[in-house]
Amino acid sequence: MVLRSSFIPILMELLIINAGASKIGRLQSASSYSRLLAVTTAQVEDCHTCLLRNVGVERITLVASNKITRIYLIKSRVTVLESFLNQCNNEKSCQLQTDIDMFPPWSSILWRNPVLEVAISRFSMHINDITLDPSRDKKVVSNLESYRGIAFFFFDEIQKMHIRRHRTVKTRNAQLERKQIDKSTYQHSSVGNILIAQDPAVRESPSLARCFYSYSRRFQCERCLALHSISLGVRAYPFKKLKKGLDFVFAFASFHTHGKIQENCAKKYCLSLNSLSSAACDNLDRMFPQDKKTLHDDGTSANGAENQIEIVPPNHSQASISSQEDIYFRYIASDLDFGSDLGTELDTPTKNVKLGIEIQVIEQFLSQTEISCMRVRRDQNDRLFFLRCLSESAGNDNPIFLVRSSSLTELILFFKSSLLKVDFARNCFEEYGGSDIVPLLNPPSFCDYYRIKYKIKSNTYPELRTLTKTKPQTELCVLVSHITSKYKSCGRCVKTFFDPMYKGWVSMPPTHSSLWKDSKERNPSTMVDNVLLHCIRTKRCSKIQLYPKMVCKMHEEIMELHVKGNVINEKSMSKFDRMTDRVWPSADPHLSGSENLLDRPALMIVYDAIDPKECLRCLILCTQVFYSYKFKGNRRGYIWMHQSSSDLLSPCISGNSCTELWHDETAEQLAISDDMRPWSVVDIGDLNDF
Numbered sequence: 001m002v003l004r005s006s007f008i009p010i011l012m013e014l015l016i017i018n019a020g021a022s023k024i025g026r027l028q029s030a031s032s033y034s035r036l037l038a039v040t041t042a043q044v045e046d047c048h049t050c051l052l053r054n055v056g057v058e059r060i061t062l063v064a065s066n067k068i069t070r071i072y073l074i075k076s077r078v079t080v081l082e083s084f085l086n087q088c089n090n091e092k093s094c095q096l097q098t099d100i101d102m103f104p105p106w107s108s109i110l111w112r113n114p115v116l117e118v119a120i121s122r123f124s125m126h127i128n129d130i131t132l133d134p135s136r137d138k139k140v141v142s143n144l145e146s147y148r149g150i151a152f153f154f155f156d157e158i159q160k161m162h163i164r165r166h167r168t169v170k171t172r173n174a175q176l177e178r179k180q181i182d183k184s185t186y187q188h189s190s191v192g193n194i195l196i197a198q199d200p201a202v203r204e205s206p207s208l209a210r211c212f213y214s215y216s217r218r219f220q221c222e223r224c225l226a227l228h229s230i231s232l233g234v235r236a237y238p239f240k241k242l243k244k245g246l247d248f249v250f251a252f253a254s255f256h257t258h259g260k261i262q263e264n265c266a267k268k269y270c271l272s273l274n275s276l277s278s279a280a281c282d283n284l285d286r287m288f289p290q291d292k293k294t295l296h297d298d299g300t301s302a303n304g305a306e307n308q309i310e311i312v313p314p315n316h317s318q319a320s321i322s323s324q325e326d327i328y329f330r331y332i333a334s335d336l337d338f339g340s341d342l343g344t345e346l347d348t349p350t351k352n353v354k355l356g357i358e359i360q361v362i363e364q365f366l367s368q369t370e371i372s373c374m375r376v377r378r379d380q381n382d383r384l385f386f387l388r389c390l391s392e393s394a395g396n397d398n399p400i401f402l403v404r405s406s407s408l409t410e411l412i413l414f415f416k417s418s419l420l421k422v423d424f425a426r427n428c429f430e431e432y433g434g435s436d437i438v439p440l441l442n443p444p445s446f447c448d449y450y451r452i453k454y455k456i457k458s459n460t461y462p463e464l465r466t467l468t469k470t471k472p473q474t475e476l477c478v479l480v481s482h483i484t485s486k487y488k489s490c491g492r493c494v495k496t497f498f499d500p501m502y503k504g505w506v507s508m509p510p511t512h513s514s515l516w517k518d519s520k521e522r523n524p525s526t527m528v529d530n531v532l533l534h535c536i537r538t539k540r541c542s543k544i545q546l547y548p549k550m551v552c553k554m555h556e557e558i559m560e561l562h563v564k565g566n567v568i569n570e571k572s573m574s575k576f577d578r579m580t581d582r583v584w585p586s587a588d589p590h591l592s593g594s595e596n597l598l599d600r601p602a603l604m605i606v607y608d609a610i611d612p613k614e615c616l617r618c619l620i621l622c623t624q625v626f627y628s629y630k631f632k633g634n635r636r637g638y639i640w641m642h643q644s645s646s647d648l649l650s651p652c653i654s655g656n657s658c659t660e661l662w663h664d665e666t667a668e669q670l671a672i673s674d675d676m677r678p679w680s681v682v683d684i685g686d687l688n689d690f
Contacts, residue, residue, distance in 0.1 A: 032058055034598065035080070037072045038097040044070065047094030048621055049680040054087045055080060056219025059598035060678060062622045062648055068102045075598050079457045085380070086217055086238055086246055095380055208253040209281035210261065213274045213359055217248045219459075220325050221270035226461040227329055228254045228261045231299025233460030235291050237284070238403040239362065240387045240413075246403070249276065249362065251284055252295065264332055269325070274359060283366040287414075288451060295458040302462040321470050322546040322675045324536070330467040331529050365400050365416060372417045373447035377410045382432050387411075389428035394419050404450050412450045476518035476527065477552035479627075480535070481543040493535040497527045517552045550670055551627060551640070554604060558638060562631055567606055567638075568662050576661035578650040583643055585663040601669035602626050602640040608660040609635055617681050618652035624678035626670070640670050 039047055051057040051074070059075040074080070089095050208230070214221065217236055225234050229252040237249040254261065258275035266273040285292055321327060378386050390413075391399045399419060405412040478498055482490035491514065498516035518527060528546065535541040561567045576584050585603055602624070609615035612630050616639065619625055623644040630637035652658050 032075050033078060034073065034075050036063075037074050037084075039070055039072070039094040040097050040102075041065070041068060041070055041094065042091060043093050044621055045617070045681045046092065047088060049682050050088035050093055051084070052677060052680045053682065054216070054218050055083045056223075058674070058677065059624065061598060061624050061642060062644070065648065069097045073598065077459060079459050082457060083217065083219070083459075086248075089380055090384065098380070208255070209278065209285065210252055210254045210256075210258060211276040211281040211284060212250045212258075212261070212270075213276055213362055214248050214250065214270050214272055216271045217246075218269065218271075221265065221273070222250070222459055223325070223461050223464065224265035224269045224329065225250055225252065225261065226459070227332060227464050228252075228256045228264070229299075230254060231295050231458075231460060232302070232462050232464050233295055233299045233458050235295050235456060235458055239365075240391065240401045240403060241358070241361070241399070245384075247358075247362075249284070251281060251291075253292070268328070272355065274355060276359065277363060280363040280366050283363075287366060287371075288456075290452060291456050291458075294456055295460075298458045299460050299462070302460040321467070322673055323677065324532070324544050326467060326675055327528055327532055327544065327546070329464060330470065331532060333464070333468045361400055365402070368416050370417045371414050372420055373404070373450060374413045374415070375410060375446070376413060378432065383411065386428060386432045389431065390425050393425040393428060405454065412454075414447075414451075474524055475549040476516075476524050477547045477549045478516040478518075478528070478531070479513055479543075479545045479547060480516060480531070480541050481513040482541045486540050486542075490535060490541040493538075493540045494531055497530050515552055515555055517549075547627065547676075548670060548673070550668060554668070554670075555629065558604075558606075562634075567631075567636060568608075569664075572666060573606070573662045573664045576646070576649065576653065576663075578646050578653060581646040584646050584649060584661075585643055585665065598624075599672060599674070600642060601671050602642055603663060603669060604638055604667055605641055606636065606638045606662040607658050608662075609637075609658045611656050612637055613684060614656055615652065615658035616684055618657050619649075620679050620681055620684070622648045622652060626672060626676055626678060628679070628684065 037051075041047075047070075048060070051060060051072075055076065057074045057076045057080065060072050061074075062070060063073050064071040077083075084096070210228075212225065217238075222234055222236070226232050231252065233252065235251045237251070238246045239249065240246055262273055262275065321330060376386065387401065390401065393399075400415065402414040403411055404414055476498070478494075480490065480494050494514070494516055498518050518524065528544070531541075531544055536544055558567060574585060585605070607615055607619075612635060616625070616628055616637075619639065619641060624642040625639050627640040628637065629639075649661070653661070
């Protein structure tokens with residue numbers, strides 16, 4: 001089903017929804033922006049999970065869908081596009097939908113209108129939304145669609161990409177001619193050679209540079225590294241090697257040794273985090289001399305904005321921190337030993353032979369004094385295949401390509417000049433089309449631009465600076481998860497610090513979760529740290545998360561109703577009706593305003609389902625779910641979730657999913673803290689184990 005509205009058909013910059021000082025005083029990053037994201041529907045679950053867990057999307061809600069395309073309104077950092085392209089954009093998961101003909105109806109009509117006409121039409125729709133319509137139920141307000149009134153900006157390259165995709169070739173001969181490319185033309189007009197000065201770039205201190213090599217770019221890994229960075233940010237450099245996806249080198253300045261950083265971040269949040277030599281860091285700064293300054297400037301700017309953010313008082317109804325990651329990061333930042341630990345640190349080789357070779361290849365590449373660059377324009381569908389083809393064309397020369405700029409339509413590649421042999425990559429251009437290799441009038445200047453003048457998009461996490469100032473609320477509500485074999489040991493450990501809620505609760509095998517609350521007058525920060533150190537780190541428990549105290553309060557109330565067999569009271573609760581409801585649950589005046597669309601309070605929904613886990617999975621993929629509980633030995637349960645369009649909720653009401661959804665309109669609403677991320681399907685485990 002499709003919402004009765006128009007949608008902008010691509011990842012677009014919207015007018016920033018203020019993520020600075022929030023009206024209710026939440027701890028929030030000033031680096032967050034709102035956008036519309038359109039993706040294909042190859043693997044909806046994998047795509048949704050990748051956006052939340054790898055890219056680090058803070059908020060994500062479905063606003064339109066059809067069999068081919070899903071359009072999300074998301075809140076994330078400015079580097080979300082590059083991060084998505086590096087980690088999620090593939091055939092097995094999902095891809096950015098750049099074909100506007102594949103979007104739900106209405107969207108392509110607006111796309112072809114002039115920008116001014118689009119702005120006027122959106123303004124009129126917004127006026128229509130806030131004008132009372134006597135033909136509608138007064139309780140139903142279309143605030144859920146208020147994002148339509150937010151200003152936006154187009155990506156010019158997407159327009160070009162769409163036009164190029166639909167450009168027809170008149171004859172087969174013309175098509176063959178289009179794919180062919182003259183080797184001499186390619187070598188002299190599309191590739192440039194650069195001589196890099198051998199003098200190292202000027203740095204603040206030889207002991208500050210830190211470089212790490214990793215197989216992934218998960219956002220919690222970046223956050224952990226950024227916690228040790230002087231700028232509270234990192235520079236990420238993607239590398240493409242033979243028969244592999246993208247690997248990454250992270251660089252930043254730090255007062256902490258490689259060993260200390262690896263101890264805090266490796267295995268917990270970073271896959272195969274290994275340090276590079278100090279010489280490799282020097283060579284990276286020499287190759288791209290402006291990047292370090294860019295990160296420093298970005299960090300200074302972001303920190304200045306972050307200082308304006310109001311911190312939640314300890315007795316506020318919503319927790320200042322909630323995720324296990326931030327609990328851990330706060331502990332690290334508060335550690336008495338987390339001061340400057342600079343000292344003599346020798347470059348020690350890794351014991352893993354294969355990994356040692358991979359690191360050696362990276363370091364040898366960075367030591368090159370002559371490199372070549374190439375600008376390749378390829379649609380995302382062929383991008384990875386084209387890169388793999390380039391690697392295979394190099395034979396046994398340990399090919400490696402540094403991806404300098406990654407966008408929807410082009411890649412900037414740096415590689416060692418010795419790869420430029422007579423037949424290098426000729427078959428790649430013939431198979432994937434050589435016309436997309438852009439001719440350049442002055443290749444060396446082009447290469448130097450992307451090496452020296454191009455401004456990278458660094459990821460900064462200035463909110464990490466405020467972690468030491470935040471404290472858990474005085475009345476704690478804690479969710480602790482554990483595997484079946486650790487049920488007793490985890491429970492005994494946590495019980496020394498908290499009281500169990502209603503004998504705890506079992507959500508699904510083989511993973512169990514229990515709610516705990518604090519009724520003892522002790523320091524909440526100390527109690528949470530003790531659970532983290534003594535129960536989580538020792539592997540007795542697998543996960544800890546803090547919730548607002550209202551979650552525990554409402555859990556007690558609904559469990560009492562469940563015992564009495566009175567969870568659903570038809571007189572006081574509204575039932576979802578796909579035929580009459582436009583937005584469900586019906587909008588509340590407190591939920592109005594576009595600035596609250598992604599951060600609005602969550603509502604408690606009671607569900608009845610033939611397959612509870614399938615019901616929960618469907619709801620997670622169409623709206624934002626922050627908590628779930630299933631009554632033991634019963635088809636019913638409850639969740640905390642956001643409103644959604646009835647068109648999007650309707651598919652979840654089916655024979656093998658949810659059968660009924662209920663909402664008590666008089667119930668309290670749950671304020672969502674910025675650190676509370678919506679659930680992904682991974683959070684409910686294997687569907688076969690429910």
